[in-house]
Amino acid sequence: GAGVSQSPSNKVTEKGKDVELRCDPISGHTALYWYRQSLGQGLEFLIYFQGNSAPDKSGLPSDRFSAERTGGSVSTLTIQRTQQEDSAVYLCASSIVAGENNEQFFGPGTRLTVL
Amino acid sequence: AQSVSQHNHHVILSEAASLELGCNYSYGGTVNLFWYVQYPGQHLQLLLKYFSGDPLVKGIKGFEAEFIKSKFSFNLRKPSVQWSDTAEYFCAVNARVGYQKVTFGTGTKLQVIP
Numbered sequence A: 001g002a003g004v005s006q007s008p009s010n011k012v013t014e015k016g017k018d019v020e021l022r023c024d025p026i027s028g029h030t031a032l033y034w035y036r037q038s039l040g041q042g043l044e045f046l047i048y049f050q051g052n053s054a055p056d057k058s059g060l061p062s063d064r065f066s067a068e069r070t071g072g073s074v075s076t077l078t079i080q081r082t083q084q085e086d087s088a089v090y091l092c093a094s095s096i097v098a099g100e101n102n103e104q105f106f107g108p109g110t111r112l113t114v115l
Numbered sequence B: 001a002q003s004v005s006q007h008n009h010h011v012i013l014s015e016a017a018s019l020e021l022g023c024n025y026s027y028g029g030t031v032n033l034f035w036y037v038q039y040p041g042q043h044l045q046l047l048l049k050y051f052s053g054d055p056l057v058k059g060i061k062g063f064e065a066e067f068i069k070s071k072f073s074f075n076l077r078k079p080s081v082q083w084s085d086t087a088e089y090f091c092a093v094n095a096r097v098g099y100q101k102v103t104f105g106t107g108t109k110l111q112v113i114p
Helices: none
Strands: A003-007 A010-014 A019-024 A031-037 A043-050 A053-056 A065-069 A075-079 A088-095 A110-114 B003-005 B011-012 B017-021 B024-028 B031-038 B044-050 B056-058 B064-068 B073-077 B087-095 B107-113
Touching: A003 A088, A010 A019, A019 A088, A019 B064, A031 A075, A043 A065, A043 A075, A075 A088, B003 B064, B003 B087, B011 B017, B017 B107, B024 B073, B031 B064, B031 B073, B044 B056, B044 B064, B044 B073
Parallel strands: A010 A110, B011 B107
Antiparallel strands: A003 A019, A019 A075, A031 A043, A031 A088, A043 A053, A065 A075, A088 A110, B003 B024, B017 B073, B031 B044, B031 B087, B056 B064, B064 B073, B087 B107
16 A cells, blocks of 8 residues: 555544454555553554564553564554553554665554543 | 654744754654644645754655764754645654664644634
8 A cells, every 4th residue: 555554544442342453554564563652651562573574562551562563565553452541542653674774654553542 | 772852742832933843852863854744624634754864864844853873863853834734743763674664753843824
């Protein structure tokens, strides 16, 4: 596609439910990143994929958070047993490669609200 | 570990005023530096980047930034802002050693008054 796409654009869920957020990177981009943007906060790194593997999961805040990437393309971020503090905008980005010149292209984000 | 500080959280300027947004980073090695911008209702997009070479970098829409290694700074500047520059601006850094995650600052909201 022309850019990074994410779905859904908005998600409202009840505390304790599981949610799945999807990211479609730019075609041909091997690196994919997930970030979280909370009100008044910067972008918090969550996880990075190179192909289908995740060399850096250091930003996942708890074991309720997981992500996978299949076919070197689409990625899904799953949050289990959601809590109110999980409410944020979840951003996905992709780059041609990860490394020295890694300009990242961002998607529009998924706004998650946990009631 | 690397970190980024943006000291101005909210800046209000009149059109035609000059802009300078501060960005300082903490990392002992060689870095890549970025400024991203998020216009209201739009995606984050790259404004400019520094990888190597001339420390004065020019980006889109008349923006520029200067990398001052001795001060660990990468301040963003524009001589004359326009109402359309109203947006949130994020400074970011990553270590230039293979893959290193990009660390973002907390952002500066710029409001330009017509």
